[in-house]
Amino acid sequence: MIKLENVYKHFYTKKLKTTALNNVSLQVEKGEFLAITGKSGSGKSTLLNAIGLFSSIDEGLIELNGTSVTGISQKKKLTYRREHLGYVFQSFNLIPDLSVIENVMLPLKFRGIGLKERTAVAEQELDKLSLSSRRDHYPSQLSGGQQQRVAIARTMACQPSIILADEPTGNLDEKTGQTVLDILHHANTACDATIVMVTHSDKAASMANRQVKMVQGELIS
Numbered sequence: 001m002i003k004l005e006n007v008y009k010h011f012y013t014k015k016l017k018t019t020a021l022n023n024v025s026l027q028v029e030k031g032e033f034l035a036i037t038g039k040s041g042s043g044k045s046t047l048l049n050a051i052g053l054f055s056s057i058d059e060g061l062i063e064l065n066g067t068s069v070t071g072i073s074q075k076k077k078l079t080y081r082r083e084h085l086g087y088v089f090q091s092f093n094l095i096p097d098l099s100v101i102e103n104v105m106l107p108l109k110f111r112g113i114g115l116k117e118r119t120a121v122a123e124q125e126l127d128k129l130s131l132s133s134r135r136d137h138y139p140s141q142l143s144g145g146q147q148q149r150v151a152i153a154r155t156m157a158c159q160p161s162i163i164l165a166d167e168p169t170g171n172l173d174e175k176t177g178q179t180v181l182d183i184l185h186h187a188n189t190a191c192d193a194t195i196v197m198v199t200h201s202d203k204a205a206s207m208a209n210r211q212v213k214m215v216q217g218e219l220i221s
């Protein structure tokens, strides 16, 4: 479960103060699939980054699975991210010196899963995303869409309880985009993952149980 209460986030540049999150309160139940829509610059990614523990907030409270994560140390945030959160972001953050399969296996290693099991899980996830033939390639040898799919395979291999997706179909052709949506849908319905997805696509948003909209930093149901 995800709970935000009266969350504010401001950005300051020399001349401008931007309130990217303006008194945002939100509750996403366990196993819910929420879509966040809204115009460019309305604060969607800022919201996702705050829930994903990538950026701090200025005021308010965030709870994930019943644990308050506001103000916890960087070390605890990292542990929490590794154990509970999965990200499907457009910046793939693949490790360039690791092959495709090694990238997918890495977070499983952090969780203490043995080599045989992590190889099997990674192969299975790569197969679902039609990437088996690329398992020994390096990220630089892949197209943008292929890199995004590797990142999704890496996320799904960990079976996170909360998945945060920022424009997950943005860079992909229609067929691959649908595969990604199907994978998210499966994680939601078969594995009870809670999903928060930012999207501009009506088709992607229609996969969700509920839609909310960001307007100038405020959340509108």
Ligand SMILES: Nc1ncnc2c1ncn2[C@@H]1O[C@H](COP(=O)(O)OP(=O)(O)OP(=O)(O)O)[C@@H](O)[C@H]1O
Binding pocket: 011, 012, 013, 018, 019, 020, 038, 039, 040, 041, 042, 043, 044, 045, 046, 047, 214
């Ligand atoms: N690091 C930053 N410094 C200053 N302002 C920022 C920073 N990051 C975001 N903002 C501002 O905060 C507001 C919200 O940005 P955010 O990226 O959350 O929007 P978004 O809804 O995700 O947009 P898009 O759909 O274009 O990705 C914008 O006005 C943006 O200019």
